Amino acid sequence: MTRSRFPVSLLCYLILVGGCVLAVFPYLLTLLTAFKGPGQLFATAPWEPGLPPSTAAFERLFASGFGGYLLSTVLVTAGITAGQLVFAVLAGYAFARLSFPGRDALFWVYLSTLMVPAVVTMIPLYLMMQKLGLVDTWAGLMLPTILGTPYAIFLLRQFFRTIPADLEDAARIDGAGRIRTLFSIVLPLSKPILVTVTTLAVVANWNSFLWPLIITSSEDKRLLSVGIALFKGEIGVDYNAVMAGSLIALAPLLVLFVFFQRFVVRSVAVTGLK
Template identity: 90%
Template sequence: MSRYRILPYGVLVAGCLFAIFPYYLTLLTAFKGPGQLFGTAPWEPGLPPSTAAFDRLFGSGFGGYLVNTVAVTVGITVGQLVFAVLAAYAFARLSFPGRDVLFWVYLSTLMVPPVVTMIPLYLMMQKLGLVDTWAGLILPTVLGTPYAIFLLRQFFRTIPADLEDAARIDGAGRVRTLLSIVLPLSKPILVTVTTLAVVANWNSFLWPLIITSSEDKRLLSVGIALFKSEIGVDYNAVMAGSLIALAPLLVLFIFFQRFIVRSVAVTGLK
């Protein structure tokens, strides 16, 4: 193999190592004891491994943050999936005046940074009396996102309309056609949308930080950030929390990466 063919692989390997290195440091730091943090180089493991950082972490109420994050993530993800499917099917298959204009206007909201709408959204929640409540935490995103609706709509449009016509000839209505024909054929994109929603909601930080103040409603990302300020810079415990937050997402991607690649490829080609 010539050096010109080896060079691209060398660049890819270097890029891969560069991307993985922060996670490697997180893993090592999480299992170092207090004396090992500054007694060893950052890229050297602490011997013997210590779980003291995890003990301090869960002793500070971190377990409650983890439960809250799981509950909120599941609730918002289910809501986003249900409403995004209904909206995407309407945009893909139903005919009504202004359908395409409405879709592109809604999709254009992707160009607006979320931070721009943060203050108006907070004022709305304040007027409704939903500040520091579970409803205020969940409502702004539970009804679906433009990106999820776009992905689903593009995928639904790749499904032959003849299949739905045949179902309607057999007496199936819109809802039955959606549930029995469209959704079973859309497993890859449903997995992709679910995965993206889980990642976004699991890592959500700014809105939970603004809308909630009670410790019993604190989420994982906020808990890790405030953990630093409450007891000082405890790098071991912070890295332990980051490792716990990272692990479910890593497992999720490993199991469903083939569905993500397939669905994105299909929606991109249409």
């Protein structure tokens, strides 16, 4: 029986190893290319490290104003994430606990917007920002997503519904209002889903490319992803510097996921998602 299962197990492991190599190789390529010197990029195979390692690509990158892109991205990501978290918590709690006419219908209509590709609403959003005079402004960059996203509200609503209503009833008997109950009872019990929503918001806004590319044109409002895509050397695309920028952009997200992955898995399991 064991011998008959061995070929199947071996095949499964080979497929898993192959998938792992395909998934990890782009990150390895980014790391190796970022530390190659100008003459080492085409003189070595992609999977060969440059010897000795060189930081010239990082020096050229920051000399071109990359530090400003990084700072702008941090500030915009922090601002949008904070706004999404606040408004998504309020909306998720309202949909989970408050009773008002058309609550469920409104929730499912709002949730159905997840089926609409973002590129479909890009032009209408741009025209709205243009009419409001918000093109190439920080407000125009942040406004479309700062008020929350359907997915974040859905996750929070599902999690809040798992918290026993008796706890909130007991708080109201003691004289606590809705806001006090939310901040003193519900949110302390919702740390896993709050971490998950925060993590997803940071990743989405940190990697945002198309909307910042369309709505902004000034150098001082250029974000990380746009700056990397538009980075050029003296005679064309500087691949070493592009990979160095990609490595810097990638590192915080990997650290974020490593530290908070257990909260993400736990919250998704509790909300019933697969």
